[in-house]
Amino acid sequence: MNTNTRPHEIAPGLVIQHFTPPLKLSDFKLIAFDMDSTLINIESVDEIADAVGRKAEVAAITEATMRGEITDFKDSLRQRVALLKGVSVASMDAVYQQRLQLNPGAAELVAACKKAGLQVLLVSGGFTYFTDRVRDRLGIDFTRSNVLEIENGLLTGRMVDQAWGDICDGAEKRNMLIKTCDELGISPKQAIAMGDGSNDLLMMGVAGLSVAYQAKPKVREQAMVAINTGGLDRLLEAVHQD
Numbered sequence: 417m418n419t420n421t422r423p424h425e426i427a428p429g430l431v432i433q434h435f436t437p438p439l440k441l442s443d444f445k446l447i448a449f450d451m452d453s454t455l456i457n458i459e460s461v462d463e464i465a466d467a468v469g470r471k472a473e474v475a476a477i478t479e480a481t482m483r484g485e486i487t488d489f490k491d492s493l494r495q496r497v498a499l500l501k502g503v504s505v506a507s508m509d510a511v512y513q514q515r516l517q518l519n520p521g522a523a524e525l526v527a528a529c530k531k532a533g534l535q536v537l538l539v540s541g542g543f544t545y546f547t548d549r550v551r552d553r554l555g556i557d558f559t560r561s562n563v564l565e566i567e568n569g570l571l572t573g574r575m576v577d578q579a580w581g582d583i584c585d586g587a588e589k590r591n592m593l594i595k596t597c598d599e600l601g602i603s604p605k606q607a608i609a610m611g612d613g614s615n616d617l618l619m620m621g622v623a624g625l626s627v628a629y630q631a632k633p634k635v636r637e638q639a640m641v642a643i644n645t646g647g648l649d650r651l652l653e654a655v656h657q658d
Contacts, residue, residue: 429645430653431636438656439625441532445602448593448619450611451540451547451561453482454629455554455648457517460542461496464571467507470499482613483632489585489615493541494575497564501573505566508545516546518553519629521647526554528649528657534608537596539589541615560584560592586615593619608655610648611635627651 423433452459465474474496481492526536536554540547540561547561562584563576575583584592597604609616609623612631617638620626628639629648636642643650 423642427650427653429643430650431642431644432640432654434640435625437654439654440658441529441534441652441655442658444532444534444606444608444624444655445600446535446537446593446597446607447526447529448537448539448589448596448607448609448623449556450589450613450616451538451550452542453519453612454610454616455519455522455538455550456546457519458511458515460511460516460546461493461500463511463515464500464503464508465496467503467511468500474499481615484614484634489541490583493562493583493585497571497575498573500564500571503571505569508571512546512549518550519648521649523554524647524649525651526556528652530555532657535596535600537593539584539592539619541584541586541589558592558596560588586618589616590618590622594622608651610651625655 423431425431449455459478462471462475462478465471477492477496480486481489486492529536536556537558538547538551538556542561544561544563547559551559565572565574565576593607594604597607604622605624607623608625609620610627610629612629614634626639628635628642641654
């Protein structure tokens with residue numbers, strides 16, 4: 417692959433570095449997406465917190481974490497989930513029904529990837545309540561996220577440890593990408609990883625192509641493709657379909 421190490425805006429709001437386009441989408445076998453503020457338009461934990469009047473408090477922690485100013489994602493998430501205690505399942509359903517939308521170009525990009533033969537992984541520091549629904553909506557093949565503990569229809573302010581580990585943080589996102597590649601019999605260099613926050617950098621670092629979507633400055637600086645305006649499907653301007 418010919419490389420261009422300097423950032424280059426190939427179209428308004430679309431920046432590439434460390435490679436020279438075009439690449440073929442079919443050169444890759446897996447695409448891994450972050451969910452909150454990448455595939456979808458919201459930070460789901462912030463919107464859940466709104467139901468108990470704590471959105472501003474939770475959103476401030478989320479923003480600092482995504483910018484990399486808070487480096488312990490697990491502790492950050494535990495703090496935020498603790499503030500969700502008492503939120504009803506009905507309130508979470510209202511977040512899904514009334515506030516959660518796919519970001520522009522999400523469905524189109526997933527469809528293009530599937531048509532080109534890629535498997536699709538959704539790996540999120542968010543919650544299964546939303547990732548399962550987004551998975552089913554888009555026909556995603558694999559997911560990994562966190563499970564909120566619910567008792568009597570209300571959140572307890574805790575998460576449920578899962579058989580394969582506890583919180584899905586940046587290290588677990590990377591591990592899940594590598595594990596999925598192993599299951600598919602491919603190299604991580606045959607994977608695309610797309611995200612917006614600092615907890616996506618580890619998985620982006622092992623992928624063959626890293627994509628920042630309307631991301632924090634630290635993520636834009638390190639990604640091979642930065643989509644700063646427009647939809648997720650602008651990736652297809654840099655990675656061409658056959």
